[in-house]
Amino acid sequence: MNIERRTGDEILHLSLMNGQARVLLCDTTLLTQRCSDLHNANALCTAALGRLMTGTLMMGVMLKGAGESVSVTLKGGGPIGTMVAVADCDSVRACCDNPRVELPLRADGKLDVGGAVGHAGRISVVKDLGMREPYIGQCELVSGEIAMDFANYFTVSEQQPSLVALGVLTGGEHVLRAGGLLIQPMPGCEEATIEQLELRSPMFADISRELAAAPKEELAEDWFRGLDPVLLDRTPVSYRCTCSRERMERALISMGRADLQEIIDDGKGAELSCHFCGSTYFFTTDELKALMARAEKKDGESHV
Numbered sequence: 001m002n003i004e005r006r007t008g009d010e011i012l013h014l015s016l017m018n019g020q021a022r023v024l025l026c027d028t029t030l031l032t033q034r035c036s037d038l039h040n041a042n043a044l045c046t047a048a049l050g051r052l053m054t055g056t057l058m059m060g061v062m063l064k065g066a067g068e069s070v071s072v073t074l075k076g077g078g079p080i081g082t083m084v085a086v087a088d089c090d091s092v093r094a095c096c097d098n099p100r101v102e103l104p105l106r107a108d109g110k111l112d113v114g115g116a117v118g119h120a121g122r123i124s125v126v127k128d129l130g131m132r133e134p135y136i137g138q139c140e141l142v143s144g145e146i147a148m149d150f151a152n153y154f155t156v157s158e159q160q161p162s163l164v165a166l167g168v169l170t171g172g173e174h175v176l177r178a179g180g181l182l183i184q185p186m187p188g189c190e191e192a193t194i195e196q197l198e199l200r201s202p203m204f205a206d207i208s209r210e211l212a213a214a215p216k217e218e219l220a221e222d223w224f225r226g227l228d229p230v231l232l233d234r235t236p237v238s239y240r241c242t243c244s245r246e247r248m249e250r251a252l253i254s255m256g257r258a259d260l261q262e263i264i265d266d267g268k269g270a271e272l273s274c275h276f277c278g279s280t281y282f283f284t285t286d287e288l289k290a291l292m293a294r295a296e297k298k299d300g301e302s303h304v
């Protein structure tokens with residue numbers, strides 16, 4: 001495999017053994033730093049958010065059509081609270097309830113992501129595929145360490161056995177390297193290929209450290225030597241929020257008329273801030289009244 005090296009966040013799409021398995025290898029360093037900065041997250045929560053975003057983004061790039069999106073919610077009962085990431089085919093955004101949760105390092109010296117997320121709960125996946133009903137899948141969390149939870153989700157809920165590695169290497173509150181790897185055998189994959197991949201899995205267990213040590217193109221060549229790796233595509237990825245004034249208007253309307261009326265009666269207007277990027281949107285009382293009128297008109301229409 002002779003491929004050009006590039007830096008910056010991106011996902012490499014590879015095939016192995018003439019299509020017997022597909023591989024996604026991601027560098028998500030910059031977008032993880034961006035998310036960390038936006039939420040003023042500490043190292044532990046940055047690691048959790050980075051892992052979740054990388055896993056979600058890998059599902060995002062596998063979506064087929066423009067305008068499709070996937071959101072992954074982790075509710076593990078741990079002190080970080082609920083975590084949400086939303087991705088489309090080339091961008092992701094994420095948030096969590098408590099981005100500054102502190103926990104002691106684990107015995108092996110690593111950040112205790114599993115302790116922060118917890119594992120008494122669920123991973124839920126909603127794919128908006130542009131159809132009337134979204135696809136919804138969920139399963140129990142197995143460790144809260146996130147990579148294993150994604151792997152279990154793929155295997156149990158989507159019947160797609162998968163090898164998943166996710167990692168964020170931090171230095172203080174700085175993201176030194178973040179990334180992930182997904183390997184999925186395709187229908188007809190030979191047992192010998194699966195055995196080879198399982199044998200090699202310790203090579204990419206500590207994925208962020210590996211990515212920090214060598215360019216991802218070199219790593220792919222090294223890890224998959226003899227398995228005929230072919231680079232199919234590369235997708236630049238970034239942190240991007242899709243919030244807008246129109247979306248916030250819809251959120252206000254969806255609160256219900258009683259709650260909206262209460263804010264109008266308060267007379268102070270409403271300031272909404274986006275959970276994913278912190279942008280704020282202010283609505284005056286007059287603007288809220290106009291929204292209310294629109295909501296009433298819409299209600300009237302739906303009763304006809």
Ligand SMILES: [Zn+2]
Pocket residue numbers: 241242243274275276277278279
């Ligand atoms: Zn936003």
